[in-house]
Amino acid sequence: MNIYSKIRIIIFAAITALASSCGEKNNSEDPVQEKMVFEIDAPKNVPFELGEKKEFDVKAENITRTIIETPKGWTATLTETKFDVTAPEALNDDVTTEGPITVLYFGTTGTGDKVSFNVSVNIPEDAAFTINISNVTNSSAYVKVEPKDKTSRYYWNVVTDETWNSISGDASAVFTDELAQIKKQYPSLTLEDILDGLLNMGDSEEEVSGLPSSTNFYVFAINVNDNGDCYGTSASAQFSTLEPGDPKDCTFDIEIKNLSASEGTVVVTPSDGSVRYWTSIEEVASWAGDAAMPGKVKETLEKYASDKNMDIEKVVEGVSYTGVSEETWDLEANTSYYAYAYAMDEQGNALGDVFKKQFTSKSTDVSDADISLVYRYFDGDKLYDSDNTKWANAKGKVLVQAKVNPNGLAASWCVALSKGDLTDDVSYPDEPTMNAMLQGGYSGKSMNNYYVDGYKTCTLLGFAWDEYGIFGVLHRQLLELTPEGVTDISEVAPETSSLGVLKISASSTIQLPSHRTTSKTIFRKRL
CATH class of the missing domain: 2.60.40.10 (Immunoglobulins)
Structure with missing residues (x-):
């Protein structure tokens, strides 16, 4: 059984004082009810999504007050010309998913009437x-x-x-x-x-x-x-x-990725995910030795605990890891480092052997991974006339085909076509432009097809990155698309996919996360 809550909204209009007669007859006339008009422009049944608000036009004349009745969990407000209804934000025991909304209205003499329409929330069928x-x-x-x-x-x-x-x-x-x-x-x-x-x-x-x-x-x-x-x-x-297993039996696999001149990411994978461990990096030139290094780390942890008036157990808990760890470190250019890891107890003592891997930062932050770009373009109307099924999207457009030739160091690449002239790297700096391309461009394709709305000035953009994820140079090629420059449609490459033209503005500062966040990757942060 649906239970309805009543939200009473009383609208007072100018009410004329009426003389009353008590016992004796006087010359006052009985009040006359002027014709009432109250209409809500709403269909008989109105569906809503959770939390959705809808507005309906209202026509009201000679109305002195109203009372609004809604299903449980719904809200409604009335002005002189509008009637707003909002569905519940979420479902719970205090919400009714469907039912009538009724407005009772009254005139100058107290007589009244009502209008009503049904509302409901669209709820997908529950899934077990x-x-x-x-x-x-x-x-x-x-x-x-x-x-x-x-x-x-x-x-x-x-x-x-x-x-x-x-x-x-x-x-x-x-x-x-x-x-x-x-x-x-x-x-x-x-x-x-x-x-x-x-x-x-x-x-x-x-x-x-x-x-x-x-x-x-x-x-x-x-x-x-x-x-x-x-x-x-x-x-x-x-x-x-x-x-948990025995920490002394735990081994560590260490991987270095995204290595550049200024930073690198160290991924440590323990053989036993329940074992707590310490991991860090150290310059090879200052490495104290496998036996001495854990002692230096413990001294540092004990000093920090003393300075901060903390228990050593709390410090170790805060700086050590369990499971797979991934941390990015600042580096000096062209410098050799050890990434190392070892099992650690609650007091900061080493348990078992020290595992380490040597690596050297790059001398510069620009990768030698590279691509070259070759393009040509075609009259979309001629393509459409030749086969209106195959080239259904070409009508009224110009088809630009860009072919990518990567070098041996290119692990992947990103190519995009943008309207306008983006060759000025002051107005369109490399970093935000490349980030915008990653968000709206297309990666890893050797043949890229773009539809352009007519003959315009465009810029073809492309860059590659190496196995460490370090970007190479950004190429910018200005395209002046003209009817005279089209290639005969007999030379068009098969269309495997159609790509949109990327819009990049001079104020673009898009910064993308290194990977899409999922519920499982955030889990460890909650524990």
């Missing part, structure tokens, strides 16, 4: 989930989530039982918190982009690693719509990680 957990170790577990509805998007994650109990098992609270964190950290990302990174559709399976040993966890899943609102009933399952 099956959660399977296997291959549990002291630091990882293999999770498979199978939704009953394979077409609905959903969010899943892993939290400790402490976190789960603190939010009373409300899966939507975890999602809402993570969504807010990503919006704050990456304000340039759209909601659509964020949801694409966070949500799944169909079966999902993954090994979740970096978990603390001897700890209880919950895996949960819940549906999320395109507005970022959770709906339906969540599902959850429990598991516990195993006891």
Whole structure:
């Protein structure tokens, strides 16, 4: 049974004082009701999305007051000319998903009438989930989530039982918190982009690693719509990680990536993800030796604990790692370093051997990875006339085809076509231009097709990067597209994909994250 809340909004108009007759007859006349008019321009049934607000035109004449009745959780406001209705932001026991909105209206003599229309929230069918957990170790577990509805998007994650109990098992609270964190950290990302990174559709399976040993966890899943609102009933399952292994038996694999003259990223992967360890870098010239280095680290940690009046256990907990670690370090150009790691106890003592890997920073920050670009363009109308099915998108356009020839050091590349002249590297500096290209351009294609709205001035842009992710030089090639410069359509390459023309402004300062953030990558930050 639907329960309706009544929101009473009383609108007072100028009311004429009426003389009343008590007992004796006087010359006053009885009040005359002027014709009332009250109309809301709304259909009989109005669907809403969660949190959506809709506005309807109102015509009102000779109305002195109104009373508005709405379904539970809905809000409505009335002015002289507009009637606004807002659907509930989320679903819970205090919300009614559908029902009538009624406006009672009254005239000068107190007589009245009502208008009404039905509202409802569009709620996708609830999707049930099956959660399977296997291959549990002291630091990882293999999770498979199978939704009953394979077409609905959903969010899943892993939290400790402490976190789960603190939010009373409300899966939507975890999602809402993570969504807010990503919006704050990456304000340039759209909601659509964020949801694409966070949500799944169909079966999902993954090994979740970096978990603390001897700890209880919950895996949960819940549906999320395109507005970022959770709906339906969540599902959850429990598991516990195993006891930790012996730190002395732990080995470490060390990888160096994104190496440049000024910085490099060190990735450390322990053989036992439950083991706590220390990792850092040190110049080869100042390396104290494998046996002495852990002692120097402990001295530094103890001094810091003393200076800050902290327990050494708290300091070690704050600076050490479990699971895979990835950290970017500032470097001096053309300098040799050791990246090293070893197991560490709560007092900062070394447990087992020191593992290290030597590397040398580059002399410059520009990679020798490079590409060359060759282009030609075609009359889109002639392509369309030759085959209006194959070239359906070419009508009224100019097709630009750009071919990429990479050198041996190019691991991948990015090419884009922008309207206008972008050859001035003062107005269009390399770094923001390249970032904008990465966001809107297309990477790794040897043949790129672009449709341009007519014969215009454009700039063809391209650059490569090496296996470490270091960018090469940015190439800028000015294209003056004219009818006289078109290539005969007999030479057009097969169209595998059609790319849009990139818009880059002189004020572009887009900074992209190094990778798309997902729920699983953020997990370790919560523990």
